[in-house]
Amino acid sequence: MADGEAMDAGRRLRIAVLGAGSVGCQLGGRLAPHAEVTLIGRAAAMAVLDERGLRLTGGGQPETLVEPGGVRTATGPEAVAGADFVLVTVKSAGTEAVARELAPHLDDGTVVVSFQNGLRNAETLRSVLGAERTVVAGMVPYNIVQTEPGTYHQGSGGELLLDAGPDAAPLAALLRRAGLPAQQHPDMRGVQYAKLLMNLNNALNALSGLPLREQLGQRDHRRCLAVLQREALAAYRAAGIRPARLGLVAPRLTPTLLGLPDGVFRRVAASALAIDEQARSSMWEDLQRGRTTEIDSLQGEIVTLAARHGQRATANERLIALVREAESGDGRTRTGAELLAELTR
Numbered sequence: 001m002a003d004g005e006a007m008d009a010g011r012r013l014r015i016a017v018l019g020a021g022s023v024g025c026q027l028g029g030r031l032a033p034h035a036e037v038t039l040i041g042r043a044a045a046m047a048v049l050d051e052r053g054l055r056l057t058g059g060g061q062p063e064t065l066v067e068p069g070g071v072r073t074a075t076g077p078e079a080v081a082g083a084d085f086v087l088v089t090v091k092s093a094g095t096e097a098v099a100r101e102l103a104p105h106l107d108d109g110t111v112v113v114s115f116q117n118g119l120r121n122a123e124t125l126r127s128v129l130g131a132e133r134t135v136v137a138g139m140v141p142y143n144i145v146q147t148e149p150g151t152y153h154q155g156s157g158g159e160l161l162l163d164a165g166p167d168a169a170p171l172a173a174l175l176r177r178a179g180l181p182a183q184q185h186p187d188m189r190g191v192q193y194a195k196l197l198m199n200l201n202n203a204l205n206a207l208s209g210l211p212l213r214e215q216l217g218q219r220d221h222r223r224c225l226a227v228l229q230r231e232a233l234a235a236y237r238a239a240g241i242r243p244a245r246l247g248l249v250a251p252r253l254t255p256t257l258l259g260l261p262d263g264v265f266r267r268v269a270a271s272a273l274a275i276d277e278q279a280r281s282s283m284w285e286d287l288q289r290g291r292t293t294e295i296d297s298l299q300g301e302i303v304t305l306a307a308r309h310g311q312r313a314t315a316n317e318r319l320i321a322l323v324r325e326a327e328s329g330d331g332r333t334r335t336g337a338e339l340l341a342e343l344t345r
Contacts, residue, residue, distance in 0.1 A: 012036050013174055016083035018098060019090030020045070020073075022144040022282065023115060026152045027087060029054045029066050030178045038072040038079050045149075046073040052150040058276060059142065059154030061179055077101040085111050085171050087138075088125065092118040092297035099128035106133065111167050113138050115160075117199055117282075118297035119192050136168045137188040139195050141246070143212065143279045155212065155279020161185045190244035193236065197243060197251055199298050200228040200316070203323050205281040206293070209333030213275040219262050220336025224315075226255035227343050231313040232302045238309035247271070287326050295323045315343040 013035040017024040020041035028037045032054075039049065050073055054066040072079070080086050080102060090098050095116065106112070112129065114121040115138040122137040129135065141158030160175055160182040162168040168184055175182035185191055201216070204224050208215045215221045233252060236243060243251045248271065257269055266273065286293045299316040306313040322342065326332075334342070 013085065013170065014038075014083045015085050015087065015174075016040060016080040017087045017089060018077065018080060018102065019088060019094070021089060022146050022152055022285070023140055024087065024089035025049075025054060025146075026056060026144045026154060027089070027115065027140075027180075028071055029056045029064065029152070030180055031174065032066050032071045034174060034178050036072075038074055038083070040074045040077065040079050043075045046075055048149045049073050055151040057147070057151065057153045058278070060157060061154075078105050080110070081105045082107060083110055085113055087113050087115050088121070089115050091292075092116055092121055092294050093292065095121045095124045096128060099125050103129055110134075111136055111171070113162070113168070113171065115140050117195070117202075117294055119196060119301055120297075122188075134167050136163045136171075137192065138162045138168075139185075139188070139191050141195070143275070143281065145278065145280050145282075145285055147278060153278050156275045157181075159183055161188065161191055163188050185244070187244050190242055191246065193241055194243035194246045194251055196298065196301060197229050197232055197254065198246075200232060200302070201225050202281040202283040202298060203293070203295060203319050204228075204339060206283040206287050207322060207326060207334050207339060208336070209284075211275075211277055212279040212281065213273055213277060215336075216275070217262065217266070217273060218336050219259070219265070220340050222258040222265065222336075224336060224339045224343055226258040227315045227340075228299070228302070228319065229255045229258070231306065231311075231316055235302055235306040235309060235311055235313060238311060239305055283323070293323055293327060295320050299323075318343055318345075 015031055015035045016038045017028040018040045020039035028039045031037050050068055053068045056064040111134045112125055113136045122135050126135045139161040143155040145153055147153045162172050162184050164184045164186045172182045172184050205212055205215050249257055283293045299320050302316045303313045
């Protein structure tokens with residue numbers, strides 16, 4: 001489709017967003033003027049949208065308000081019926097359960113898109129939904145945080161990526177029409193491994209208590225991320241995995257870049273700090289709201305992969321333990337020096 005707005009002449013795409021939290025509401029809100037959008041999420045969150053509407057800020061775009069009624073809201077998977085695309089944005093731990101709930105309500109031609117952190121969500125969706133269903137892997141590169149009920153702020157930039165091929169092409173075109181940079185990529189598996197390297201910072205940011213830009217501006221915090229990434233890259237090499245290159249620097253060189261003194265880092269890697277002052281990791285938000293984090297789908301993947309190839313990812317192991325403590329109610333924040341001592345002891 002040239003414009004991505006209609007599957008058939010004269011009809012707008014029908015988009016259902018399943019698991020409409022921060023990422024889901026941002027995507028659905030941006031798409032709302034260009035498609036028929038249904039947001040499916042927690043009852044309390046959907047009630048806020050019904051009452052106040054949906055407000056989107058940041059991302060280099062003008063502030064946008066989707067008025068109450070501008071998107072449909074629902075709380076159950078039956079609302080996906082009739083959708084052309086279902087965008088799955090639930091936490092990784094919930095993917096299998098959501099897929100089982102989703103399966104009876106999908107139309108024959110519906111394309112299911114995983115816009116989730118982690119490596120295995122598209123595979124999980126395929127295994128539950130069956131070979132006859134089309135499942136597409138996607139990647140969201142930027143940070144979204146809920147700054148108040150019904151308001152979602154995009155604190156960093158980047159391009160949405162989707163599997164190559166005709167199944168995802170109408171959605172990619174629609175995303176671009178809505179002002180969201182989006183491309184199809186021939187190696188989404190490599191993209192997911194590269195994104196995982198970046199997402200190893202989610203836990204560090206959550207435990208620091210700092211905005212992302214401030215945290216990444218401090219050398220000790222970056223040195224922590226470098227330690228985690230070196231362990232991940234060692235496990236990748238043992239497994240024969242080649243992460244895709246998503247930025248100006250090859251993944252194998254990133255730990256060295258992270259270790260540079262602050263002044264040098266600011267000059268050499270200015271784009272890495274092109275994050276606004278409100279941006280924080282989704283894991284920080286999870287801890288603030290008392291939710292279980294995605295640590296098993298991030299650091300947990302590195303620990304498991306390393307063990308499979310006779311290695312130990314000890315720093316990633318230790319960080320999992322620290323996040324578990326935080327999940328149990330330990331509200332302590334840590335400096336970069338304290339975290340570095342924990343990860344390298």
